[in-house]
Amino acid sequence: MIKKKVLIFGASGQIGRYCIRRLVKDNYKVVAITRNKHQKAYILKTQAPIGYLDIEETDIFNEEKITKFISETDICINLIGILFEKGKRNTFENIHTKFPKLLSKICFKHNKKLIHLSALGLEDAKDSLYASSKLNGEESIKNNLPSATILKPSIVYSVDDKFTTKFMSMLSLLPIFPLYYNGETKFCPIHASDVSEVIFNVISNEIYSKSIEVIGPEVITFKEILEKLLTAINKKRILLPLPLFIAKASASIFQLLPTPLITNDQLKLLKYDNIKSKNGITNFDIGVPSKIFFDKGIKEYAYNWREGGKFSLEKNT
16 A cells, blocks of 8 residues: 655656665655656666656756646655756756755645755855855755755765766776875765665654754765775775865866866865764664665675676675
């Protein structure tokens, strides 16, 4: 028997897919929203049994269609976010500020619950356009819909991410790899499956009107992350600290690529630690501790970047 209908924006992303699988496992029905049904449906259809998943297509600023979808479901989850701007529509302001504002207004009007995914460590990084747009989105939600729950994860990783996979690809090719800010920035990486478990518990235990920092079980530096990735792919590389002016110059070049390796805005974010705030409530506090440590999590897919693939992993374990 289906418990409730859950509407997910950003359902085809790494967290979205984990969420679908976790929710339907416990008899929730999911309505997955995508901008391109023909491109994404073939992936989404594999995430749930027949009858537990509907796939709908809309532009995220089509207020009429979004209102219809929200009015027909019980809970709305917003997982949409971008790491860099592209074109006039995919801007930080549109995606991180205006869209959450629209969702919260519609949810309030129709008395629906909203779970919004923001990011950790934004408060100190206000010189970043990414951070300021995320903070403005959070503020709009709090003003429009006090019952909303805002989740603020540290770096989220899995085989489908654009973080560990990108770095493993680069580390497998480059003999020397740059360290920004001496690699001292701290993170609490969390696996996408642990994030989906937090979201499931927020829904099933009706945890609303809160901001929750979603963190992994350990604090590690950027340099330690790279070292762990190198160990996982069985490579040795020189990690070279870059002076800030060279880092900025390289970011200015990299951000011109169709999929930037790093942008100047991301470089600004790297100045600030991405860990639990002093008075923050975390997933551990609400009884949903993260279980997957970074080494173990990346080991499940790092063999894709090792010579010999999966067989090399089996040989060395």
